[in-house]
Amino acid sequence: MKILNTILGNASEVSVEKLTDKYSRLLTDSESIELGFQLFRDTFMFTNKRLILVEVQGVTGKKAEYRSFPYKSMSRFSLESAGTFDLDAELKIWISSATEPAVNKKFNKSIDVYAVQKYLATKIL
Numbered sequence: 001m002k003i004l005n006t007i008l009g010n011a012s013e014v015s016v017e018k019l020t021d022k023y024s025r026l027l028t029d030s031e032s033i034e035l036g037f038q039l040f041r042d043t044f045m046f047t048n049k050r051l052i053l054v055e056v057q058g059v060t061g062k063k064a065e066y067r068s069f070p071y072k073s074m075s076r077f078s079l080e081s082a083g084t085f086d087l088d089a090e091l092k093i094w095i096s097s098a099t100e101p102a103v104n105k106k107f108n109k110s111i112d113v114y115a116v117q118k119y120l121a122t123k124i125l
Helices: 002-008 016-028 113-124
Strands: 010-013 033-039 043-047 050-057 063-070 074-080 090-093 103-107
Touching: 016 033, 016 043, 016 050, 033 103, 033 113, 043 113, 074 113, 090 113
Parallel strands: 010 103
Antiparallel strands: 010 033, 033 043, 043 050, 050 063, 074 090, 090 103
């Protein structure tokens, strides 16, 4: 099922320890990763200060774009839960007054999207 979720573009949770080992150089001295997900080759992490997206590019995967979204710049978000035939949940995040979401990620059913929504709400509200 994990392979199917990867092909469909659904994120699965990754341990904080694993993410910290791999991405600690992206963090400030007072910053720590609190929640993270893997989507094929891409990763997104919620820290105590911001959302970090790591988007791997190219065939070899040696090139990556690191995008940072401080919670204070997030204006709103939406969550679409998984259904009977639609097996994934979708999270969208808007930055400032943008009309289109800056972040759009899908989660498989193994992720408690309501916990992700609650986490995000505590950071933004």
